[in-house]
Amino acid sequence: MAVLDAPAPPAPSAPPPVVRSRPDAATAPAAPAARRRPRDPFVDVVRAVGTVGVVLLHWLMAEAAWDGSTLHVGNALGHGAGWLVTWLQPLALLFFAAGASAGYQRGGSAVAGRGWGGVVLARLRGVARPVGAFAGAWALAIAALLALGVPDDAVWRMARMAPQLLWFLGVWVVLMALTPLLRAAWERWRWGALGAAVALPLALDALRFGLPNDVTAALAWANVLLAWAAPYLAGIAYAAERSAPRRPAEPLGSRTARRLLAAGAVAAVAAMAVLVAVGPYPPSMIGMPGDEISNLGPPTAPVVAHAVAQVCLVLLFRAALVRRAGTAAGQRVVGALARRSMTVYLWHLTAMFAVVGVALLGLGQQLPAAWGADWWASRPVWFAAFLLVLLGLVRVFGRFEDRRR
Numbered sequence: 023m024a025v026l027d028a029p030a031p032p033a034p035s036a037p038p039p040v041v042r043s044r045p046d047a048a049t050a051p052a053a054p055a056a057r058r059r060p061r062d063p064f065v066d067v068v069r070a071v072g073t074v075g076v077v078l079l080h081w082l083m084a085e086a087a088w089d090g091s092t093l094h095v096g097n098a099l100g101h102g103a104g105w106l107v108t109w110l111q112p113l114a115l116l117f118f119a120a121g122a123s124a125g126y127q128r129g130g131s132a133v134a135g136r137g138w139g140g141v142v143l144a145r146l147r148g149v150a151r152p153v154g155a156f157a158g159a160w161a162l163a164i165a166a167l168l169a170l171g172v173p174d175d176a177v178w179r180m181a182r183m184a185p186q187l188l189w190f191l192g193v194w195v196v197l198m199a200l201t202p203l204l205r206a207a208w209e210r211w212r213w214g215a216l217g218a219a220v221a222l223p224l225a226l227d228a229l230r231f232g233l234p235n236d237v238t239a240a241l242a243w244a245n246v247l248l249a250w251a252a253p254y255l256a257g258i259a260y261a262a263e264r265s266a267p268r269r270p271a272e273p274l275g276s277r278t279a280r281r282l283l284a285a286g287a288v289a290a291v292a293a294m295a296v297l298v299a300v301g302p303y304p305p306s307m308i309g310m311p312g313d314e315i316s317n318l319g320p321p322t323a324p325v326v327a328h329a330v331a332q333v334c335l336v337l338l339f340r341a342a343l344v345r346r347a348g349t350a351a352g353q354r355v356v357g358a359l360a361r362r363s364m365t366v367y368l369w370h371l372t373a374m375f376a377v378v379g380v381a382l383l384g385l386g387q388q389l390p391a392a393w394g395a396d397w398w399a400s401r402p403v404w405f406a407a408f409l410l411v412l413l414g415l416v417r418v419f420g421r422f423e424d425r426r427r
Contacts, residue, residue, distance in 0.1 A: 062126070062264060063356070064340050065257075067347045069119040070359040071336075075112035077370045079308075081408050082107060084374055085392055088382040093176040095183075097311055098392035105306040109294075113190075114253040114329035115336060120194055121257025124201040126265060128258075138202050145198060148423075149191065149364070155422040156368045160184055176383060180375045187371065189246075196247055197254045204251070208259045219255045220326060223248040227323045231302055242320050249321035253329045260337070283338040290331035297324045365420045366412065373412035377404070 085096040099107050127141060160181065167177045197204075207215040223245045230242035298305045302315065303324050309316030317325050336343065347356045359366065381387040390396035 062122070062261075063347050064344050065119050065122045065126075065261075066356050066360050067343045067352075068115050068122075068336055069363060070347075070356045071343075072112040072115035072119060073359055073363045073366055075110060075115070077366065077412075079107065079111055080371055081374055081405060084378055084389065084404065086378055086382060086389060088176065091173065091175065093173075093179045093382075095179060098397070099306070099308075100310045100312065101392045104393065105304075105310070108307040109328070111307050111328075112332065113250070114332040116190070117194075117197070117250045117329075118253040118257040118260075118333050118336070120197070121201075121204075121254035122261045123257070124198055124254075125205060125258035125261030128201050128205050128261075142195075142198050146195065152364050152368060152419065152422040153188070153191065155419050157185070159419070160372075172379075172383065176379065180379065184371055184375065187368065190367075193247055193250055197251060200251075201258065204255050205258050205262060208255065208262055216252070216255060216259060219248075219252040220330060223252065223321065223326050224323050227326075245320040245322075249326050249329065252326060253333050256333045280338060283334045287331045287334035287338065290327045290334065293327040294324045294331070297322075297327065362416050362420045362423060365416050365423050369415040369419060370408075370412055373408050373415055376411050377407045 079099075083097045083099055085098040085100075087094045087096075098104060128138065164177055164181050168174065204215075207218075211218070226242055226245050226248065229238045297303050303317060303322055304310065304313040304315065306313065307317050307325060307328055309318055315322070346352050378389070381389070390400055
């Protein structure tokens, strides 16, 4: 996953999903110095933007009430024009970064001596430690909270919500395993492969709503994989072109390329707007309480168009993003997330649950009504509390993400 997998360009240096793409020095032979390329900072930047975007979007959703016996959980973005914020959800960026990382690895020295299956197994072993620590800590926390007398309804509600983030890992594992086929498709069919990757989930979505029945509804769940394969393949294509021996110095910097990327982003956003306007799609790019369907479960045509728009935009602004990441502050932030992005991804909801739970159940406070003056004024305070707890969790559990072995 983009979160899971960091870029591994042909030079030594996951998934959300995470983080460094450095081949294991104990098993991967070093590439000759003349063939090594510098690490591509753009992939780290895209991953960092995607990770921070996921965290902020989830923290903006915080809406809960406790009546003494039942925990009522809502979504602050489900009120008024809050759905507009969901158009910034950055999952496509995480899959693009994961694809670029895998693409660099597939074309570099990381595969030598162990095959692609060995690379995938190494990634899975790296992911198993932080995920295992997350699952074990939550199991202990549930037992401790119940023993301390925290109401069962509140404990089990949080326990069901915390692991929902792990869906990203399943999709990433499958896409990682399919990387050789996806890269071969790009090398053989080029833009035709990308066009097919976008068209296939759109076709399944058309079947789902054009011929509604149990078969097409079940078939549409294939889009959980196919919709995210499009930005993942775009990442593979980006890495393949960047590592080509005779590529232009800046293939994305030409005026023609920039115009095409800008046109692609505008067309994709326009398609999203039309699809939402004519239906049957809700305006939110995530699932919302009360909506008949969710644009993410399974991903729909607006989400595919949204992914195209995001990939076009980050490629369009690649040079600016890399420049910003090259500053002292940018290097600190991007470097920190490159080391701990999976830990941040796994634990950011837990940090929010902890703060909201203490406020509601421990202090008897109520959260302010979404989008009101009190809500806006209190955002910095709540976000600071979430961040403080998250930093503590990262400090404790970040060691499980280390891959120095």
